[in-house]
Amino acid sequence: MGTSTGTGDPVITVSGLRMRYDSFEAVRGIDLEVRRGEVFAFLGPNGAGKTTTVEILEGYRRRTGGDVTVLGEDPAHAGPPWRARIGVVLQESRPERDLTVAECLRLYAGYYPSPRGIDETMELVGLAGQADATATRLSGGQRRRLDVALSLIGDPELLFLDEPTTGFDPSARRAAWDMIAGLRSLGVTVFLTTHFMDEAEHLADHVMVISEGRIVASGPPGTLGGRQRAAAEISFTLPPGASVAALPGPVRDALVAVRADGTGGADHTLLRSARPLAVLGPLIAWAEHEGHDLPDLEVRRPSLEDVYLALTEPGTDALHPEAPRHSEAT
Numbered sequence: 238m239g240t241s242t243g244t245g246d247p248v249i250t251v252s253g254l255r256m257r258y259d260s261f262e263a264v265r266g267i268d269l270e271v272r273r274g275e276v277f278a279f280l281g282p283n284g285a286g287k288t289t290t291v292e293i294l295e296g297y298r299r300r301t302g303g304d305v306t307v308l309g310e311d312p313a314h315a316g317p318p319w320r321a322r323i324g325v326v327l328q329e330s331r332p333e334r335d336l337t338v339a340e341c342l343r344l345y346a347g348y349y350p351s352p353r354g355i356d357e358t359m360e361l362v363g364l365a366g367q368a369d370a371t372a373t374r375l376s377g378g379q380r381r382r383l384d385v386a387l388s389l390i391g392d393p394e395l396l397f398l399d400e401p402t403t404g405f406d407p408s409a410r411r412a413a414w415d416m417i418a419g420l421r422s423l424g425v426t427v428f429l430t431t432h433f434m435d436e437a438e439h440l441a442d443h444v445m446v447i448s449e450g451r452i453v454a455s456g457p458p459g460t461l462g463g464r465q466r467a468a469a470e471i472s473f474t475l476p477p478g479a480s481v482a483a484l485p486g487p488v489r490d491a492l493v494a495v496r497a498d499g500t501g502g503a504d505h506t507l508l509r510s511a512r513p514l515a516v517l518g519p520l521i522a523w524a525e526h527e528g529h530d531l532p533d534l535e536v537r538r539p540s541l542e543d544v545y546l547a548l549t550e551p552g553t554d555a556l557h558p559e560a561p562r563h564s565e566a567t
């Protein structure tokens with residue numbers, strides 16, 4: 238996971254897509270390409286235009302401008318054979334009343350020309366032990382698995398997953414991630430909409446961020462928004478008796494904040510530098526020389542969430558060194 242294949246043929250191609258609702262333009266000229274076999278994560282704040290875009294790609298909504306090709310066809314004009322090649326998992330679904338998991342799958346399998354096997358599909362989503370359970374009695378997480386199973390029963394080439402793990406507990410999320418990774422290894426192309434940065438980071442080959450109808454960043458999760466070049470954060474607690482003034486020059490130059498712990502105890506020190514070794518070297522040499530230990534020393538590069546917030550929240554710049562914001566140092 239997380240490694241872009243980059244070699245598959247395009248499964249989705251979008252150019253200059255626009256969508257206007259009356260006088261409001263929700264999607265303002267976006268371009269994107271999804272390649273076969275990749276997990277593509279589409280992120281953005283509430284109201285950014287994600288659902289509008291996805292519904293256009295799925296053929297459920299007519300666009301007002303631009304070109305869209307999904308599996309070789311324009312979704313606005315594609316027919317049932319095209320639809321059978323696509324799986325859609327919506328955020329909410331209503332399972333068939335009184336049917337078991339296996340019966341639901343059998344019913345849906347009848348709608349497709351060459352469905353996936355029922356046992357194989359249950360296995361794929363981790364519902365093999367629930368074949369005879371009534372769908373309406375499943376837990377929330379199991380029901381979500383059934384939703385995914387129903388979208389996979391037609392053996393789709395392309396799967397749209399809308400916030401697949403919202404409401405899941407941590408272990409159910411991990412299980413869902415394994416399942417999505419399993420789909421990827423079967424060659425299914427996954428278009429994932431999510432609000433969870435760790436989910437995108439874990440699963441996606443490519444991440445695209447939309448904000449106010451425009452694409453603000455696009456790339457592999459590790460390099461999104463210039464993340465790999467962004468400043469690293471270094472933090473540690475000042476050893477007892479040490480003061481900021483005693484720190485070596487390169488360390489003081491990188492200082493962003495010093496926060497007192499509020500009880501008269503040690504100060505927590507935050508540094509930010511685009512060249513962390515140039516700060517860490519003098520810091521460690523100083524600590525060794527003075528006989529200090531720095532037991533909570535931490536070096537962290539910006540998380541995908543930091544990048545996302547910097548891209549989507551005006552006035553937030555989490556990625557670059559900045560002037561001290563807050564200092565309570567003596």
Ligand code: ATP
Binds near residue numbers: 282284286288289290
């Ligand atoms: P969320 O994360 O909250 O689901 P989203 O990124 O999916 O948001 P959209 O649902 O695509 O956003 O909405 C984009 C914008 O278009 C919003 O301002 C929304 O109010 C508006 N919008 C969506 N559907 C319609 C509609 N049918 N008529 C008018 N405006 C709409």
